[in-house]
Amino acid sequence: DTAVSQTPKYLVTQMGNDKSIKCEQNLGHDTMYWYKQDSKKFLKIMFSYNNKELIINETVPNRFSPKSPDKAHLNLHINSLELGDSAVYFCASSQFLRETQYFGPGTRLLVL
């Protein structure tokens, strides 16, 4: 069974569109995260939720909005997509804050 899953795996879309990426974890963890990995492989945290509460919100355009319907899910909605949003987006989860994070396989977003 996949511990942290993301859908879709690939996403190709036009500038200006709105898209969502879904993340689910079946590890029973309390904390979930979204990371962005750019073309140079640099990983940066975007958001973190603990028990459905937003605890980390880095300097991310407000076109990005995370939503956590329950502890096992953390979705990422992106409005008005721009070329610079092209990247790989990783979801992760951990049992507690500062504990080991388990990563999903990534969603490769390409904005044309």
Place this chain on the structure above:
Amino acid sequence: AQSVTQLDSQVPVFEEAPVELRCNYSSSVSVYLFWYVQYPNQGLQLLLKYLSGSTLVKGINGFEAEFNKSQTSFHLRKPSVHISDTAEYFCAVSEGSGGSNYKLTFGKGTLLTVNP
């Protein structure tokens, strides 16, 4: 603010040779340290972590790392690499005394290429 520096962006080695991937961090408080590996087109997988206790940490796939507080380093080592170890390796640090301060900061990665 915490930061992580991986001193080598690329490390090419021959199969069965030893390897060391270097990582230095800066932080004003106590830290947790991690090494993750990313195989091509995959997510990140934890290799090993240092939380407290023994400064020599052993991980999966024969990797180990040593925490050196005075040098603020956490270098990753393997005595004999295999072709299958070819991947991107990320060092990461977390600090903070409480929930809202927690953040995992990654280095820029080191691409390890093992050649036959």
